[in-house]
Each structure stands twice: as C-alpha cells, then as structure tokens.
Amino acid sequence: MIGSGWLAIAGLGPGDAALITPEVTDALTHATDVIGYIPYVARIAPRPGLRLHASDNRVEIDRAGHALRLAAAGARVVVVSSGDPGVFAMAAAVFEALEAGPPDWRDLDIRVLPGITAMLAASARAGAPLGHDFCAINLSDNLKPWPLLARRIALAAEADFAIAFYNPRSRARPDTLDAAFAILREACGDDRPVLFARAVTTAEEALRIVPLPAARGAMADMRTMVIVGSSRTRLIARAGAPILYTPRSA
Amino acid sequence: MIGSGWLAIAGLGPGDAALITPEVTDALTHATDVIGYIPYVARIAPRPGLRLHASDNRVEIDRAGHALRLAAAGARVVVVSSGDPGVFAMAAAVFEALEAGPPDWRDLDIRVLPGITAMLAASARAGAPLGHDFCAINLSDNLKPWPLLARRIALAAEADFAIAFYNPRSRARPDTLDAAFAILREACGDDRPVLFARAVTTAEEALRIVPLPAARGAMADMRTMVIVGSSRTRLIARAGAPILYTPRSA
Structure with a gap:
C-alpha cells in the first residue's frame, strides 16, 4: 500500500x-x-x-x-x-x-x-417485480451504439426476463425509451405491467403502473426507474395502490 | 388497515x-x-x-x-x-x-x-463486474423446468450480459451449474472470467476467479454467488487479488 x-x-x-x-x-x-x-x-x-x-x-x-x-x-x-x-x-x-x-x-x-441500487428500492416500493429472473439495462446510449442496445432488449424479452431500465430518459436522449417500448410491444404482444418509479424514498416519490401497450417515454425522466414485468408479472388489486410482483415459479 | x-x-x-x-x-x-x-x-x-x-x-x-x-x-x-x-x-x-x-x-x-443482495456484495468484493448491463438468474430448478432455464442462459449469453447465478448448487441439484457452464462455453467461446464468491462479508468469505473454460460446478456450494463476466469483463493484475470489472462502454 x-x-x-x-x-x-x-x-x-x-x-x-x-x-x-x-x-x-x-x-x-x-x-x-x-x-x-x-x-x-x-x-x-x-x-x-x-x-x-x-x-x-x-x-x-x-x-x-x-x-x-x-x-x-x-x-x-x-x-x-x-x-x-x-x-x-x-x-x-x-x-x-x-x-x-x-x-x-x-x-x-x-x-x-x-x-x-435503484431497482431494488423501486421494486420494494411496488411489491416484488424482480422476484424471478431479471436483467438490468442502462438506456444511456452515450456509451454504446443503439443497434447493440436494441438487440439486447429484444433478447431480454425473448428470455422472458423482467427488465429494469436505468437512465431511461434525458433531454439529450428523449426518444430512447419509446424505442425500447416499441421493441418490447413487438416482442411481447401482451398487457404486462410497466412500473415507472420516480425519486423513490424521497419527498418527490411517485409510482405509476400501466400496461405495456400504454407505456410512453414521457412517463419517465432522469429520476425515474422503469421496470417492465416478465410474462408472469402480476398485479394484486386492493383498496390502496396495487401490489406488483413476479411469482417465484417459471 | x-x-x-x-x-x-x-x-x-x-x-x-x-x-x-x-x-x-x-x-x-x-x-x-x-x-x-x-x-x-x-x-x-x-x-x-x-x-x-x-x-x-x-x-x-x-x-x-x-x-x-x-x-x-x-x-x-x-x-x-x-x-x-x-x-x-x-x-x-x-x-x-x-x-x-x-x-x-x-x-x-x-x-x-x-x-x-448477494450479487451486489460479491461484485463489490471483487471490483465491479456488474458495471455494465447484466442479468440475475436463479439456478434452483425446483421452481422451473430445465429447458426453459437452459434457453434463458443461452439468450443471456447472446445478449452479452454479465450473469449472476443465485442458488448455483445444492445436494439435490449437483449438476445444474456444470450444465450452465457448458451452455456458456458453447455460446461464448472465450476466456472471460468467472467469479466464485463464497459467504461474502462473513468469516468464511472466499473469492476465486477462473477463466470460463476452467469453471466447474464443484467450485460452488449453496453459499456461493457465481458471476460470469460479459465479453468485456476484465481483470486488473496487481500484487494482491486482481480487480474484476466491466467497463461502462459497449
């Protein structure tokens, strides 16, 4: 030393x-x-x-x-x-x-x-969407080419991972998240839930869950973590906010 | 309530x-x-x-x-x-x-x-192998069929994720990790490093890094987290244990 x-x-x-x-x-x-x-x-x-x-x-x-x-x-x-x-x-x-x-x-x-890390905090606030196999993808394309990122997103959907997107959106990259959602809608073709978890555990915390066909890039900003469910991810309805979780099996 | x-x-x-x-x-x-x-x-x-x-x-x-x-x-x-x-x-x-x-x-x-979670602790002890896109896969096949798991592992390699394997080995499932390594050797065909991190942060902590062709299931037990690098994961040699990390780009 x-x-x-x-x-x-x-x-x-x-x-x-x-x-x-x-x-x-x-x-x-x-x-x-x-x-x-x-x-x-x-x-x-x-x-x-x-x-x-x-x-x-x-x-x-x-x-x-x-x-x-x-x-x-x-x-x-x-x-x-x-x-x-x-x-x-x-x-x-x-x-x-x-x-x-x-x-x-x-x-x-x-x-x-x-x-x-942000995906664990966001997951905990919403329930347990990362309760089965999952992946984490940085959507900032400052450091990697879009074709590589697009292919990785498509393969992640094919593998049926839940997907946590870090750095989903910025002023310099306003369209990347919409492009990612387009790939996922094409690959998944279902209503799986998408979590937008903003500024989790701070005074500005805001959670929103929409089905994949309704997910839009404008629902996220630099302080948002986006988690797209796998084919097995479910919602439990209740009087308050629903619980979002992925069962342990399959 | x-x-x-x-x-x-x-x-x-x-x-x-x-x-x-x-x-x-x-x-x-x-x-x-x-x-x-x-x-x-x-x-x-x-x-x-x-x-x-x-x-x-x-x-x-x-x-x-x-x-x-x-x-x-x-x-x-x-x-x-x-x-x-x-x-x-x-x-x-x-x-x-x-x-x-x-x-x-x-x-x-x-x-x-x-x-x-275990992969963050193991990653921190070894350096930063999860510094770029990665996935987490539970190798316990009590809860999912092997063909599904095998396909997911192959797709994860194709997507060039670093891969964290949870529950890699137990007495009831002594061969799953070897089967996973066989899929990865076939899909990756390179010498990328594999981290075996046992009982991290406890008195029994033991870290071992081997190239993928040398990785064996017997190097893990129930208390081991296994992290397989992506194609970009690198080792920095030094007098003590090497630093294992994945650069931010590509």
Missing part, C-alpha cells in the same frame, strides 16, 4: 438516509475528502476536516482520476454514488482510470462499499 | 451487520414477531417481547401464511431474508400467499424493506 491513504467507492442508496448502510456511514466518518456528482455530494453533512469536491455528471473519468491522485497522496477518499456504486455508477469509472493510470495506483487500498 | 398489526419483509444483507440498513434495524426494534429460515433468524438478537419463529427452507409458503395470519391478528411482524427480500427471496412468496388468501389480508399494512 502507498502511505496511509485509501479510496472507498460508496453507495448512498436511493435517497432516504435510513437506506445508507452503517459501513458507508463509517467510511464517511473517517474520510478527509468526498468526491462525486453535485447532488450526491450535497447529501453529505459538512464537518471540519472534510473536504467536499462536487463536480458535474459528465466528467466521471476526471473525477475518478482526481480521487485516485488524492488517495495516492495519502488522503482518505470516499467517492459517492447514488444507489450501488457497482451498478451503472462510479466503481467501473474508477477502475477504468486505475487501469490506465500509473502502475503504483494498483497498490492503493481500494474498497467498493455496496448500496441499495 | 386491519387493527394495528403490520408486516415488513426485510433484507438482512449478505452477513455483515454493517450492511444492514437502519430502516431494517428500526423495523426489528419495533417488531413483536420475527419469522424466517433458521440461519437468518439466528442473526436476530433476542430481547424480551420479541418472538422468534425459525423454520426450514422448504416451507416458504407456510411461513408466508404464518406471517400474514399473525399480522392480521395485530402482531408487528418482520419476515427476514438474507440479501434483498425481493430477489429470489421471501417477498414473492408472501405476495403469492396474500393473493391466494382471505380478501381482508389485502388491507394489511405491508412493506418490503430492501437489502444488499
């Missing part, structure tokens, strides 16, 4: 502080530096001796390099992600930077601290 | 108490009854006024009905799962029992409290 510095890549969960693990809280207590996207760093309580480094979402690789340099210089650094850092978040970016960086970075004390 | 009872279906995470969310800890503090599989109930500290109901793994539906009856009678019940209750765990079983049970169960106060 280089000096006494370390780097923890930590997940803050979906928003509610009651979903942050004690392991992450402990790492933040011992940190000298916290690095992350502006709204995630805003969730960290300031204290004397803790430097907060907030940056824009577009600069993940720069942020990763910054964290590695600080840790190599002896700082105790926590890189914060929402959800889980290993699922479409900062852990992969840090390892990309580490692999491309100076060889001695490989001797750093680096840990990934897991968190409640 | 019926009386003052409630039912929380809670995830205890992979084993380390530092990975139990404060939300779950709080529910346990207010519970009158805890219900679950023997080793999970064994993780709950006894206290006056708390009844612990431990049962065998084979009776999930009975356990779910028991929990619903207690809550309907006014008890404050926590059903405990390891990992996340919504991922191959008790939440779906409770909703199956609820759907088949008396109509007034639908008026119960029921919440699902998410947890760190």
Whole structure:
C-alpha cells in the first residue's frame, strides 16, 4: 500500500438516509475528502476536516482520476454514488482510470462499499417485480451504439426476463425509451405491467403502473426507474395502490 | 388497515451487520414477531417481547401464511431474508400467499424493506463486474423446468450480459451449474472470467476467479454467488487479488 491513504467507492442508496448502510456511514466518518456528482455530494453533512469536491455528471473519468491522485497522496477518499456504486455508477469509472493510470495506483487500498441500487428500492416500493429472473439495462446510449442496445432488449424479452431500465430518459436522449417500448410491444404482444418509479424514498416519490401497450417515454425522466414485468408479472388489486410482483415459479 | 398489526419483509444483507440498513434495524426494534429460515433468524438478537419463529427452507409458503395470519391478528411482524427480500427471496412468496388468501389480508399494512443482495456484495468484493448491463438468474430448478432455464442462459449469453447465478448448487441439484457452464462455453467461446464468491462479508468469505473454460460446478456450494463476466469483463493484475470489472462502454 502507498502511505496511509485509501479510496472507498460508496453507495448512498436511493435517497432516504435510513437506506445508507452503517459501513458507508463509517467510511464517511473517517474520510478527509468526498468526491462525486453535485447532488450526491450535497447529501453529505459538512464537518471540519472534510473536504467536499462536487463536480458535474459528465466528467466521471476526471473525477475518478482526481480521487485516485488524492488517495495516492495519502488522503482518505470516499467517492459517492447514488444507489450501488457497482451498478451503472462510479466503481467501473474508477477502475477504468486505475487501469490506465500509473502502475503504483494498483497498490492503493481500494474498497467498493455496496448500496441499495435503484431497482431494488423501486421494486420494494411496488411489491416484488424482480422476484424471478431479471436483467438490468442502462438506456444511456452515450456509451454504446443503439443497434447493440436494441438487440439486447429484444433478447431480454425473448428470455422472458423482467427488465429494469436505468437512465431511461434525458433531454439529450428523449426518444430512447419509446424505442425500447416499441421493441418490447413487438416482442411481447401482451398487457404486462410497466412500473415507472420516480425519486423513490424521497419527498418527490411517485409510482405509476400501466400496461405495456400504454407505456410512453414521457412517463419517465432522469429520476425515474422503469421496470417492465416478465410474462408472469402480476398485479394484486386492493383498496390502496396495487401490489406488483413476479411469482417465484417459471 | 386491519387493527394495528403490520408486516415488513426485510433484507438482512449478505452477513455483515454493517450492511444492514437502519430502516431494517428500526423495523426489528419495533417488531413483536420475527419469522424466517433458521440461519437468518439466528442473526436476530433476542430481547424480551420479541418472538422468534425459525423454520426450514422448504416451507416458504407456510411461513408466508404464518406471517400474514399473525399480522392480521395485530402482531408487528418482520419476515427476514438474507440479501434483498425481493430477489429470489421471501417477498414473492408472501405476495403469492396474500393473493391466494382471505380478501381482508389485502388491507394489511405491508412493506418490503430492501437489502444488499448477494450479487451486489460479491461484485463489490471483487471490483465491479456488474458495471455494465447484466442479468440475475436463479439456478434452483425446483421452481422451473430445465429447458426453459437452459434457453434463458443461452439468450443471456447472446445478449452479452454479465450473469449472476443465485442458488448455483445444492445436494439435490449437483449438476445444474456444470450444465450452465457448458451452455456458456458453447455460446461464448472465450476466456472471460468467472467469479466464485463464497459467504461474502462473513468469516468464511472466499473469492476465486477462473477463466470460463476452467469453471466447474464443484467450485460452488449453496453459499456461493457465481458471476460470469460479459465479453468485456476484465481483470486488473496487481500484487494482491486482481480487480474484476466491466467497463461502462459497449
């Protein structure tokens, strides 16, 4: 190990502080530096001796390099992600930077601290739509070509996975989710339920469930997790919001 | 709502108490009854006024009905799962029992409290193998026919997902994982890494990474999470254990 510095890549969960693990809280207590996207760093309580480094979402690789340099210089650094850092978040970016960086970075004390990723939080609020085999697909096509993504979505439907879509929609990509729904309507041809779970566990939480033929991209924004059921996913009607779940069998 | 009872279906995470969310800890503090599989109930500290109901793994539906009856009678019940209750765990079983049970169960106060599911914990310990699109498949074929499972595995490989296998092996199903590896070797034809992560975050934790051609069912047991990389999953060599990760692009 280089000096006494370390780097923890930590997940803050979906928003509610009651979903942050004690392991992450402990790492933040011992940190000298916290690095992350502006709204995630805003969730960290300031204290004397803790430097907060907030940056824009577009600069993940720069942020990763910054964290590695600080840790190599002896700082105790926590890189914060929402959800889980290993699922479409900062852990992969840090390892990309580490692999491309100076060889001695490989001797750093680096840990990934897991968190409640968005699909688990959304699933819990709605019932258990991920109770059987499922997949997670990042709809951001900044990092992969659409034909590859389209084929993956079609194969996921053919495999009869429930599908959790991360980053379903942004101003720069307003049409990707509609294109995904079109592929699924063609492949599935049924009324399976689609969950739009926005800002789960925060004050802005809003859940909506519609049948696949009625699902529209405009029902999601950057803070929405979209979960499309498998052929077996069901709704239990009741006085309040229905329960959405996928039985364990088949 | 019926009386003052409630039912929380809670995830205890992979084993380390530092990975139990404060939300779950709080529910346990207010519970009158805890219900679950023997080793999970064994993780709950006894206290006056708390009844612990431990049962065998084979009776999930009975356990779910028991929990619903207690809550309907006014008890404050926590059903405990390891990992996340919504991922191959008790939440779906409770909703199956609820759907088949008396109509007034639908008026119960029921919440699902998410947890760190095994694949997130295993991924964090190894690096970030789930850093790009991935799927989760339950290899227990008690609940689904093998031809369906085999086809799903082949399609997952064709879609180039990283694959997390839950319940990869048991005494009753010693050969399923070898059959899955055979399908993947045929479909992938490369040396992609396979992670065997046993009893992650416990004193018995053991991680092993082998190339797909060398992966064998005997490397896993009931306490092992198996993660097969996508075509893009990489290893970063270093003095200690290598870092396993999947880059964000493609």
